[in-house]
Amino acid sequence: MPKVTQKMLTQQLRELEADSIISRKVYAQVPPKVEYSALPLAQKLEPIIDLLCEWGSEFQDVQKSSKKAA
Numbered sequence: 001m002p003k004v005t006q007k008m009l010t011q012q013l014r015e016l017e018a019d020s021i022i023s024r025k026v027y028a029q030v031p032p033k034v035e036y037s038a039l040p041l042a043q044k045l046e047p048i049i050d051l052l053c054e055w056g057s058e059f060q061d062v063q064k065s066s067k068k069a070a
Contacts, residue, residue, distance in 0.1 A: 016042075 013036060016022045021042045027033040038046075 013022065013024070017024050017036075020039060022036050023039055025035045025037070027035070
């Protein structure tokens, strides 16, 4: 996500963690390291997200084709 700010990303990750969608693991090392992972409830969304990504790709292709034809 090229236009997301660090502040906005942190805010969204904190909200997902508060909603028990993701888990956060902090490693005590230098430089600091944090890993996020999807919890089981979020993993159930994977097929839906895959379908949305597929639809988005097809939509972009249609949009590009219609602009070339115009």
